Amino acid sequence: MSFPTDRPATWFVTGTSRGLGRELVTQLLQRGDQVAATTRSTERLLAALGDRVDTSRLLPLTVDLRDDEQVRQAVRQATERFGGLDVVVNNAGYGYLAAVEETSAREVRDMLDVQVGYFRTDFLTTDSLALPASTTDAYPGLREMTENHLKLQGSQLGNPVKGAEAIIRQVVSGEGPLRQLLGSDAHAYATAKVDALRANLKATAQTADATDFADA
Numbered sequence: 001m002s003f004p005t006d007r008p009a010t011w012f013v014t015g016t017s018r019g020l021g022r023e024l025v026t027q028l029l030q031r032g033d034q035v036a037a038t039t040r041s042t043e044r045l046l047a048a049l050g051d052r053v054d055t056s057r058l059l060p061l062t063v064d065l066r067d068d069e070q071v072r073q074a075v076r077q078a079t080e081r082f083g084g085l086d087v088v089v090n091n092a093g094y095g096y097l098a099a100v101e102e103t104s105a106r107e108v109r110d111m112l113d114v115q116v117g118y119f120r121t122d123f124l125t126t127d128s129l130a131l132p133a134s135t136t137d138a139y140p141g142l143r144e145m146t147e148n149h150l151k152l153q154g155s156q157l158g159n160p161v162k163g164a165e166a167i168i169r170q171v172v173s174g175e176g177p178l179r180q181l182l183g184s185d186a187h188a189y190a191t192a193k194v195d196a197l198r199a200n201l202k203a204t205a206q207t208a209d210a211t212d213f214a215d216a
């Protein structure tokens, strides 16, 4: 798909009353694009946008993303209002810090239903970060990790204004890698993960064929 150049583009963005989503909506409206913005609270979204931007090309939609019918209805409303969608940004989501044993099936379902480096948004506050309803003493390392994450709030490297700019720039240009990493910390984490995978491949190279049929 190429980005429309003969008319304003229509974006469908989820999770827009805070953080990166709110910044994206702000910058897209400032560009003159059309935005269908889902949120759990259109009141909070409109209050957050204030009079910083012209909201005449905004369609705020109250959606519980766990409810498929509400999602379908939101897409229908956006298509009816704007005549189609050009770009979908699956932004809504939250972090969840817990051991598997502390996580209920419901908590897993809720997270997967809304999901999509560290950016200085509300992401690491307890308003956004989900924690298990009950914890065990068996994993002190996990509790320490949670404390460390909460302490990071306010000093994350990522600037959400630049993050939204980078997302828009890449979509509009239609160029760049399939997965763009945002943030030097994200790049370092991904590099460490790939290095670990490579080391694991190397370590198993000699033994991997032990389970093959001998005559294969």
Ligand SMILES: NC(=O)c1ccc[n+]([C@@H]2O[C@H](COP(=O)([O-])OP(=O)(O)OC[C@H]3O[C@@H](n4cnc5c(N)ncnc54)[C@H](OP(=O)(O)O)[C@@H]3O)[C@@H](O)[C@H]2O)c1
Binding pocket: 014, 015, 016, 017, 018, 019, 020, 021, 022, 038, 039, 040, 041, 065, 090, 091, 092, 093, 094, 095, 114, 115, 116, 117, 118, 119, 120, 121, 122, 123, 124, 128, 156
């Ligand atoms: N900031 C980071 O460091 C970081 C790191 C890794 C991944 N991410 C991901 O990047 C995306 C944007 O995060 P952000 O930094 O802008 O965080 P944020 O400030 O916490 O905003 C997250 C947005 O997601 C929506 N959301 C949160 N919990 C939700 C739930 N239970 N159900 C439905 N919607 C929910 C909210 O939308 P409404 O309140 O408007 O409904 C909110 O506007 C999220 O998917 C997040 O998981 C962020």
